Amino acid sequence: MKAGLLELLGNLRFFKGSNYVGFQPPASIASSITFTLPGEFPAGTYMVVCDNAGVISFQTISGGHTQNTDTGTTSSTFVIDSDGTAVILKNSSGELQIRNAADNANADLVAKNLTLSGNLTVQGTTTTIESNTLAIGDNIIVLNNDVTGSPTEDAGVEIERGTSTNARILWDETNDRFALGLVGSEKPIAGWYETTFNNAGLTAGVLTVTHSLGRRYLPVTIADNNNKQIIPDEITFTSTSALSVDLTSYGTLSGTWTVAVG
Secondary structure (H helix, E strand, C coil): HHHHHHHHHHHHHHCCCCCCEEEEECCCCCCCCCCCCCCCCCCCCEEEECCCCCCEEEECCCCCCCCCCCCCCCCCCEEEEECCEEEEEEEEEEEEEECCCCCCCCCCCCCCCCCCCCCCCCCCCCCCCCCCCCCCCCCCCCCCCCCCCCCCCCCEEEECCCCCCCEEEECCCCCEEEEECCCCCCCECCCEEEECCCCHHCCEEEEEECCCCCHHHHHHECCCCCCCCCHHHHHCCCCCCEEEEEEHHHHCCCCCCCECCC
């Protein structure tokens, strides 16, 4: 009789005055279903869950989600929170994006902040930062951090200048010195070349000095074997990387002398 009554009513209702709370079956039922209720009501706050056998139980709330109960989602977006401060994790053709609640095109994190409380490791070949203000707490920025063994690559900072040639501050690895200027035409910031020589290093009383400092007119100092500065007969600045020192009047040099350029 109860089964017939339920079938006739189509739902089960609990009245309180003229209002009620009811249970209603779906439009169609593929097979019979029986729900098994829990045997007791636990203390505290729990989630009500139901397994595929229809057993209803209480489980501890863990961030609003029971861990290890699914393998993911087929949705391309996942909303964190749902109010005005919400952010969206989005899969865009295999690229993970963090976007604002409206999911505006090309407007990632509009009026939002992203804070990382741990270390950040970025793997790949290109890192692009489109912000206009960059503040870094570290007092030393290491470039060419992946270099091992003998160094071969230059390193520095390049400035984009639109339609004009870019400018750079560069460490010139070939010549072991800093240089700056337009790309391809950088000049040494400061340089110093020093070497020793003796009479065998002269050709007809003239010493050729290849300093490779990138400048033609530089101060030149000559010291004899007693560490006293001497005045050469003549200095000729032959190029931006070399000069010649005429010491003919000093005759045959005794001992080791020194030349310093820079």
